[in-house]
Amino acid sequence: MNLDGVLFFPVTPFDDHGVDVPALRAHIEHGLAHGPGAVFVACGTGEFGALDRAEHADAVRAAVSVVDGRAPVLTGAGGPLPHARACARQAADLGADGLLLMPPYLSRGPQAGLVSYALAVADASPLPLVLYQREPVRYTPESVGRLAEHPRVVGFKDGSGDLDLLHRIALTVRDKDFLLFNGLPTAEFSMPAYAGMGIPLYSSAAFAFVPEVATAFHTAFTGGDTERVRALLDAFYRPLVELRDRVPGYAVSLVKAGARLRGQPVGSVRAPLVDPSDADLAALSSIIDRGLAVARG
Numbered sequence: 001m002n003l004d005g006v007l008f009f010p011v012t013p014f015d016d017h018g019v020d021v022p023a024l025r026a027h028i029e030h031g032l033a034h035g036p037g038a039v040f041v042a043c044g045t046g047e048f049g050a051l052d053r054a055e056h057a058d059a060v061r062a063a064v065s066v067v068d069g070r071a072p073v074l075t076g077a078g079g080p081l082p083h084a085r086a087c088a089r090q091a092a093d094l095g096a097d098g099l100l101l102m103p104p105y106l107s108r109g110p111q112a113g114l115v116s117y118a119l120a121v122a123d124a125s126p127l128p129l130v131l132y133q134r135e136p137v138r139y140t141p142e143s144v145g146r147l148a149e150h151p152r153v154v155g156f157k158d159g160s161g162d163l164d165l166l167h168r169i170a171l172t173v174r175d176k177d178f179l180l181f182n183g184l185p186t187a188e189f190s191m192p193a194y195a196g197m198g199i200p201l202y203s204s205a206a207f208a209f210v211p212e213v214a215t216a217f218h219t220a221f222t223g224g225d226t227e228r229v230r231a232l233l234d235a236f237y238r239p240l241v242e243l244r245d246r247v248p249g250y251a252v253s254l255v256k257a258g259a260r261l262r263g264q265p266v267g268s269v270r271a272p273l274v275d276p277s278d279a280d281l282a283a284l285s286s287i288i289d290r291g292l293a294v295a296r297g
Helices: 021-032 053-067 081-093 111-123 141-147 163-172 187-195 211-222 226-244 250-261 278-296
Strands: 038-041 073-077 098-101 129-133 153-158 179-182 201-204
Touching: 021 038, 021 053, 038 053, 053 073, 053 081, 073 081, 081 098, 081 111, 098 111, 111 129, 111 141, 141 163, 153 163, 163 179, 163 187, 179 187, 187 201, 187 211, 187 226, 211 226, 211 278, 226 250, 226 278, 250 278
Parallel strands: 038 073, 073 098, 098 129, 129 153, 153 179, 179 201
Antiparallel strands: none
């Protein structure tokens, strides 16, 4: 699987009946207008852990339909093993192009168990699968090397920020056709460090609400415009990270709130996440304004 450009992680709008499909379609279409390299629907920013199987199917079906081949569509599969396998199978049936393996919530297993879990999901579907490292899942280089031997395990998304571990993983798979990308919250802020290890790909939650800023950063970063990268980090990403770290779950809540502030009717987050306070919404609005001003330059 080849991925390039900004990786778009849409939010999942909800209504009283489940996934608000028209709102999700409009949200994805809005992002597509800015040319993402791939669309990762119903993943972390899309509140995968808050979706039941039918809602997951609604989200995947909507994304595949609206994207219509303009970019690869990947979706989350994870949680309890039977649920993860069912999501993997239905994603293939609905026309998705790949899977992001979300953590098995609550359960913590040894490396042998994590490898078995990933292999069981990979074997449940014909789709290529990207591993996702974040709490409670941390893979050793040996485990990633073993999983990379599976013909459908094609990549690794790092959400841990452990650069020493990631570097060892990168060295382990360096001779394979294997994707590595930065999956930390607000990943742009840490990209200079990841790029130093030869990892240019990253997920962009910001793209879901300020695609103008996200694409401006990507253009500057990949083009070596360090002055513009620094200006965007100072004006937008650094204050966003500082706001994000005030409340657990704000890595998702602020994205959804930002989309609402930009006029997209994506609704609220589901428990256990909470929407930002009025004061934090005002701060977010100011951060968005500053980021757009720099992006439009």
